[in-house]
Amino acid sequence: MYSEKVMDHFQNPRNVGEIPDADGVGLEGNPVCGDVMQIWIKVKDDRIMDAKFKTFGCGAAIATSSMVTELVKGKTLDEALQISNAAVAQALDGLPSHKMHCSNLAADALHKAIDDYRNKARGDAQAKDAGAAN
Amino acid sequence: MYSEKVMDHFQNPRNVGEIPDADGVGLEGNPVCGDVMQIWIKVKDDRIMDAKFKTFGCGAAIATSSMVTELVKGKTLDEALQISNAAVAQALDGLPSHKMHCSNLAADALHKAIDDYRNKARGDAQAKDAGAAN
Amino acid sequence: MKRIYLDHAATTPVAPAVLEAMLPYFTEKFGNPSTLYFYGREAKQAIEDAREKVAAIIGARPQEIIFTGGGSESDNYAIKGAAFANEARGKHVITSAVEHHAVFDTCKFLESRGFEVTYLPVDEDGLVSPDEVAKAIRPDTILITIMHANNEVGTIEPIAEIGRIAREKGVYFHTDAVQTAGALPINVDELKVDLLSMSAHKFYGPKGVGVLYVRRGTKLTPLIHGGGQERKRRAGTENVAEIVGLAKALELAQEGMTARNERLIRLRDRLMNGLLEKIPELKLNGHPTRRLPGNVNVSVLYIEGESMLLNLDFKGIAASSGSACTSGSLEPSHVLLAMGMPHEVAHGSLRLTLGNENTEEDVDYILEVLPGIVEKLRAMSPFYSQAHSQARA
Amino acid sequence: MKRIYLDHAATTPVAPAVLEAMLPYFTEKFGNPSTLYFYGREAKQAIEDAREKVAAIIGARPQEIIFTGGGSESDNYAIKGAAFANEARGKHVITSAVEHHAVFDTCKFLESRGFEVTYLPVDEDGLVSPDEVAKAIRPDTILITIMHANNEVGTIEPIAEIGRIAREKGVYFHTDAVQTAGALPINVDELKVDLLSMSAHKFYGPKGVGVLYVRRGTKLTPLIHGGGQERKRRAGTENVAEIVGLAKALELAQEGMTARNERLIRLRDRLMNGLLEKIPELKLNGHPTRRLPGNVNVSVLYIEGESMLLNLDFKGIAASSGSACTSGSLEPSHVLLAMGMPHEVAHGSLRLTLGNENTEEDVDYILEVLPGIVEKLRAMSPFYSQAHSQARA
Numbered sequence A, B: 001m002y003s004e005k006v007m008d009h010f011q012n013p014r015n016v017g018e019i020p021d022a023d024g025v026g027l028e029g030n031p032v033c034g035d036v037m038q039i040w041i042k043v044k045d046d047r048i049m050d051a052k053f054k055t056f057g058c059g060a061a062i063a064t065s066s067m068v069t070e071l072v073k074g075k076t077l078d079e080a081l082q083i084s085n086a087a088v089a090q091a092l093d094g095l096p097s098h099k100m101h102c103s104n105l106a107a108d109a110l111h112k113a114i115d116d117y118r119n120k121a122r123g124d125a126q127a128k129d130a131g132a133a134n
Numbered sequence C, D: 001m002k003r004i005y006l007d008h009a010a011t012t013p014v015a016p017a018v019l020e021a022m023l024p025y026f027t028e029k030f031g032n033p034s035t036l037y038f039y040g041r042e043a044k045q046a047i048e049d050a051r052e053k054v055a056a057i058i059g060a061r062p063q064e065i066i067f068t069g070g071g072s073e074s075d076n077y078a079i080k081g082a083a084f085a086n087e088a089r090g091k092h093v094i095t096s097a098v099e100h101h102a103v104f105d106t107c108k109f110l111e112s113r114g115f116e117v118t119y120l121p122v123d124e125d126g127l128v129s130p131d132e133v134a135k136a137i138r139p140d141t142i143l144i145t146i147m148h149a150n151n152e153v154g155t156i157e158p159i160a161e162i163g164r165i166a167r168e169k170g171v172y173f174h175t176d177a178v179q180t181a182g183a184l185p186i187n188v189d190e191l192k193v194d195l196l197s198m199s200a201h202k203f204y205g206p207k208g209v210g211v212l213y214v215r216r217g218t219k220l221t222p223l224i225h226g227g228g229q230e231r232k233r234r235a236g237t238e239n240v241a242e243i244v245g246l247a248k249a250l251e252l253a254q255e256g257m258t259a260r261n262e263r264l265i266r267l268r269d270r271l272m273n274g275l276l277e278k279i280p281e282l283k284l285n286g287h288p289t290r291r292l293p294g295n296v297n298v299s300v301l302y303i304e305g306e307s308m309l310l311n312l313d314f315k316g317i318a319a320s321s322g323s324a325c326t327s328g329s330l331e332p333s334h335v336l337l338a339m340g341m342p343h344e345v346a347h348g349s350l351r352l353t354l355g356n357e358n359t360e361e362d363v364d365y366i367l368e369v370l371p372g373i374v375e376k377l378r379a380m381s382p383f384y385s386q387a388h389s390q391a392r393a
């Protein structure tokens, strides 16, 4: 059913865990369909220096989470935003068709983490701006 | 499917043939359903002295024809009319249920042969009566 | 007792290599293919391999192969499934007067549920006319179902021609290929069929497993609802061992089909000619040349089929007849009647279907034995004496 | 690798004695039971013997036993057959919310064809209430279908009580006994059922063969039309070998059932208690005592079923889950949801079903292996850390 690469990432997932002082956190998925992924990123100079995940879900969900955290390390935020769920699946040598929809959301979680970082950054900037204006 | 007795009468049918100078002949059955029996009887003093048959039909049809010709020999006509299709089937240790209706008509053929004999006898008597009246 | 099996159209023994292929799937490799662990994957692999083999042999895609519980289920599924799924477009179905009961009775069932069915006549050889099919098509026709070859008389129908007509008119086309699968080359694109039924036990595979080929895009309502097996088209834990057996049997049938058929045709013709020579007043049934390699069907005038079969059985020969008595019904074969045969001649039909293990000796044995049986039964037959006394008179 | 099979509710291997009983019917005794010659009579005898055995075991008459192509076909036939044959009397059917998909999806199909279906709720143990059944019966109710025991959580339903109610009201009653046949004593008169489904591969028989018990006088429209097999109630050449296997398997299951179940219950309780002891935050599913002897079903909080199964598979253990991911659908088990379980807990369910070849060592092995797997997955689970940080907070 699963490719060898999926099984490898499932069995030995890379980057499991949380980043306590993360710059961005993204949560994607839905307990109703059984897959929830949370991704933490550490950003420096617009580049993702570290990424970690926690995932509740099936083999595909865990493997895609693991793969996406591998793929993004060292990428700029804009590059990271280019990574699609399909690209993650491809990097894993494909996923069974019925897994494409609900278990292949790790890229979405990553994008949310980047949005979170950018929102925060904007917020900080605004706060700084606001501070400067005072 | 068939009892041993049926198979015996089918394999070694008794009284096959015609009686050229028969006193009564009965035909029963229908080529549409695949069973036609013809029975010839020889009668003396109201008693069946001989009976023969020819049958187009399945194992049950042949066996019942054989059995009925055996059963009637030596019987009076009234006794012979008591023989039912069911009695013939019973004498053969039974027949499969789907054979009871269309293949188990030998007694009917016999009864027709008896009717034929009686009609002829009546006709002869009437002819004699008619002759006497002239 | 010496036994000669001449009823291969009814069923065939499982070939040793087929049984061997099946065996592991009863015991060690017993997993449920819907499960994800080792045993399940192993079983799943086996049925997917089988699916690919079958698909390749009939020129289909693996996803178009549905495994079923046999030929009757395939026929029922194809016909009811297409009828129910497409009734919004129309409720008219076309079939022939010589179909197997699995098709015929299914059409009768559809009639009881508001469908209209046209039963096309056949000619005296049992052939359906493609022109008649074309003429019968109406705007509300949703399905045509015509068998590939007839199980009684062996006549091979002009399926490709009918398929072309059906496709032109945009009507689904099903063929019951239960008698041809494994016996003749089958290519679903050449035959232009959307649905095609097979049954393994007709080609040295096990009983209780079949195939329904379903062309991509063909809408069908499931016959058996439930679990998601067979891509949700046929529920039920897959009969893994028998599916493996079916594929193996079809593969073996495909290999060396030409040589096998040449041999069968030689045997068949030896048998037909022998019968004609040795038994007077005997009539060949079915098409003289467009017929299944192993099929011989004759009517022996003045005598009835079951009594012939019983006598043959005493001699160790297994054969079949279209007589009513052998079917448990009151009517003789609807196939023979549809070909215009009188009832009493239909009752006297005898089908001898040859198979791989039959030899020339088998043929000679039946040619030796049958004339005596016929003579015995004719001596008992009122029809025979009538016909011959009339002839004398 | 050491392999431990703990998914006997999904399927079972064919017992050696069963396979042995089947083997002759593939090759030497290969006749078609509808034929009248030697090979046919031999095959016919075999299926009639099988029918008598099955009938005797469940307290039925032989004529009330129909052999089918498996549990799903039996369920489909019982439900569609009763619905179509009796629709003139009404179009309302009652079932439960925890039925197998072979029943559930068939009911959905009936809805699409103008029938109305009531899906009765269950309590948190999975039990249907006979009172609810009684309340749901309407003048137009023609069929009640409630399973004998649930395939996921093992809960045994109060069939005899429901049967009494159905009979009082004159409503046909079907039970899907696929999980109980061969596992528990079954008597159709005590259960007061009119229709009962079984499937051989759940009790060490072959896949692809089942039984539908049909009480005398019960009107059914055939599911598979065609030849006159099974007294015209189920067309198709009989799967002789597998029918023989089914009967043999049921016979073996019946012999020594009590002792076998005592052993299974001991193993089951050892497993359940072990799991509760070794794994915190684990919940038992299904009824604590009214349950199948071999069934253990738990929810392991905060983790998902498929990932547990894959990890178990790495260790050679075959198990099952009600997680959506294992079914190919988006929803987790409708059974667990109907019992009131939240989605994420349902996704974390694990079903371990014991069988004859399992030992205490097997139980101990899984008790040794599973805690580590759970720990690993929980360490990866956002829900686990959330729950525990909240707990700490």
Ligand SMILES: Cc1ncc(COP(=O)(O)O)c(C=O)c1O
Pocket: C235, C236, C237, C238, D009, D070, D071, D072, D073, D075, D100, D102, D147, D149, D150, D151, D176, D178, D179, D199, D200, D201, D208, D210
């Ligand atoms: C309760 C129940 N009903 C029906 C079925 C279907 O049986 P089968 O797979 O033999 O079609 C199963 C098993 O799959 C089952 O557990």
Ligand SMILES: Cc1ncc(COP(=O)(O)O)c(C=O)c1O
Pocket: C009, C070, C071, C072, C073, C075, C100, C102, C147, C149, C150, C151, C176, C178, C179, C199, C200, C201, C208, C210, D235, D236, D237, D238
């Ligand atoms: C032409 C034809 N169709 C359908 C069937 C039914 O196949 P099965 O007996 O496998 O259900 C048969 C054989 O019995 C057949 O010869």
